[in-house]
Amino acid sequence: MLNRETLVNLILAALLLAVPLMANAFGQPFYVTLATRVAILALAATGLNLALGLGGLVSFGHAAFFGIGGYAAGILATHAFSGDPLLLGLSGTNQMPLIWLVAMLVAGLVGLLIGLISLRTSGVYFIMITLAFAQMVYYFAISWPAYGGEDGLSILVRNQFPGANTMKPVSFFLICYAVLIVALGLFVLIRGSRFGSALQAARQNEVRVATVGIAPYRIRLTAFAISAALTGLAGALFADLNRFVSPSMLSWHMSGELIVLIILGGTGRLFGPLAGAALFVIFEYVLGGLTERWQFFLGLILLGTVLFARGGLLGLLAGKARHG
Amino acid sequence: MAEPVLELSDIVKSFGALRATDHVSLDLKPGEIHALIGPNGAGKSTLIHQICGTLRQDSGTIRLAGKDIGHLGVAERSRLGLGRTFQVSSLTPDFSALRNVMLAVQAQQGSSFRFFKPVMRDASLIDRSMAMLERVGLQDRARIPAAELSHGERRQLEIAIALALSSKAFLLDEPMAGMGPEGSKALTGFLHSLRQEAPILLVEHDMDAVFALADRISVLVYGRVIATGTVEEIRRDPAVRTAYLGDHA
CATH class of the missing domain: 3.40.50.300 (P-loop containing nucleotide triphosphate hydrolases)
Known part of the structure; x- marks a missing residue:
């Protein structure tokens, strides 16, 4: 039998698929692009949800991984286009699967390094240290002229995926959607596994986890690296969506936005990031059409969520989270 | 001696x-x-x-x-x-009594770095954990979150966890x-x-x-x-x- 949360999840997944397909059928590619944005932001936030939702690690630096993924895509595509070798004689590539792999590896590795130091702290210090690391990456990107510096880097032709015309908005949407679904599947597996149990237990009671003989630090570090890799993957897709990468992907606003998505949707919930990303993009589009100061109203909504609906949209629709 | x-x-x-x-x-x-x-x-x-x-x-x-x-x-x-219990109960409050014990069983069995197999379908974890809960008389409360257990039950649960660790x-x-x-x-x-x-x-x-x-x-x-x-x-x-x-x- 389906429980309520599964039902809500299925409906959300179906909506995200149906809306752009219908928009496409009616010749409205703009809405397809909007839906693609939702899918990519949801993927980025799903990465963060692993660390923040399951592990209780409030990272205020996930923009670093998002931007690193974006730059991985941008840099590889630039070299593929120009034909200049990248490093050690290796050339760039415009093949998405390869780009994704590189984006995840680099973001995961940087996540591992940042986590190695940051996870020795907790609470406010953890928030601040992750922010500081992300800002370091941000300023590095700004001051590095080789790839556009402050002006960013354009991707002239969207990267390719075998058997699909990625320039068609609906094709690119379907690719992003499929990646999101795979990532959500991975989230489910990890959440239900031994590793996920240890991670969630460490969020609830670190002393208890150590007392049964599991060192929380290693569990958290692994989760942080996986989380970074997923957010990096989203960054690579985001770069391809906009065909443009700029340091703004690395800025602390982006880190904040990812946290906002999770809070709006429901912290630690499987479909929290998707619900949050959908709400966010809809607000941005609807309120943004009415007023330039739409973020003020978003702020009010966030305030309302935190005060009166702490489970976010998923909490409202599907009730309290349940652990087996 | x-x-x-x-x-x-x-x-x-x-x-x-x-x-x-x-x-x-x-x-x-x-x-x-x-x-x-x-x-x-x-x-x-x-x-x-x-x-x-x-x-x-x-x-x-x-x-x-x-x-x-x-x-x-x-x-x-x-x-x-070394199996210990705490003066003030220290459990994972959102997890059921069963999952609290399962965490100890998984630690005792070895690695927690397994990412795919669902714990709730892992008989080796569940059976042993249920056995521990039975020993302390909590088998009927296995599915209740630790946060909702009574004070005495939490004490029993801590002992079940210590038992699951095969402590010396x-x-x-x-x-x-x-x-x-x-x-x-x-x-x-x-x-x-x-x-x-x-x-x-x-x-x-x-x-x-x-x-x-x-x-x-x-x-x-x-x-x-x-x-x-x-x-x-x-x-x-x-x-x-x-x-x-x-x-x-």
Whole structure:
């Protein structure tokens, strides 16, 4: 039998698929692009949800991984286009699967390094240290002229995926959607596994986890690296969506936005990031059409969520989270 | 004489000018219940922290089954077989009683770095965890989140977790605290049977329980062990009477 949360999840997944397909059928590619944005932001936030939702690690630096993924895509595509070798004689590539792999590896590795130091702290210090690391990456990107510096880097032709015309908005949407679904599947597996149990237990009671003989630090570090890799993957897709990468992907606003998505949707919930990303993009589009100061109203909504609906949209629709 | 399972020798711990643990030596032999008593502020908690690894002693050694564990972290000591319960229950509140025990079983079985197999379909975890819950009488409460269990049930759950770790030695920090008379009596009976599994270092305020259970008692006052002996010896010891028991015994 389906429980309520599964039902809500299925409906959300179906909506995200149906809306752009219908928009496409009616010749409205703009809405397809909007839906693609939702899918990519949801993927980025799903990465963060692993660390923040399951592990209780409030990272205020996930923009670093998002931007690193974006730059991985941008840099590889630039070299593929120009034909200049990248490093050690290796050339760039415009093949998405390869780009994704590189984006995840680099973001995961940087996540591992940042986590190695940051996870020795907790609470406010953890928030601040992750922010500081992300800002370091941000300023590095700004001051590095080789790839556009402050002006960013354009991707002239969207990267390719075998058997699909990625320039068609609906094709690119379907690719992003499929990646999101795979990532959500991975989230489910990890959440239900031994590793996920240890991670969630460490969020609830670190002393208890150590007392049964599991060192929380290693569990958290692994989760942080996986989380970074997923957010990096989203960054690579985001770069391809906009065909443009700029340091703004690395800025602390982006880190904040990812946290906002999770809070709006429901912290630690499987479909929290998707619900949050959908709400966010809809607000941005609807309120943004009415007023330039739409973020003020978003702020009010966030305030309302935190005060009166702490489970976010998923909490409202599907009730309290349940652990087996 | 059998080798002690847990052996503290000459442990010293100071906080500034305060010597919280003052050359404490004590041991726990196979099959025994060794009670550690002492008035408030005697340094019992500090000593427990040093045994578990949350505090590091300034000097002295701690051995578990012959192995020096004095320099290891909390998780490593647990893995080597030190099972403890807390004065104030320490559980994962959102998890069911069953999942609380399953966490211990998974730790005991080895790696927690398994990312795909769902724990709720892992019979090796569930069966053993249910068996542990049955031993403490919580089998009917297996699916209840730890946060919703009663005080006494949480105590039982902590013991089930310690059991699941196949501990070589139990360190029970005031297991009777907050239990009603009925609960205390039942728990006393249970602890009596628990010693078959592994010896118990019992820190307890409830003198009825201590006198009923303990094979030996050590009395800690101002960080020092002023006496160690059988229940009768401790009852008769004049130093203990003045320092701690007063007119109670």
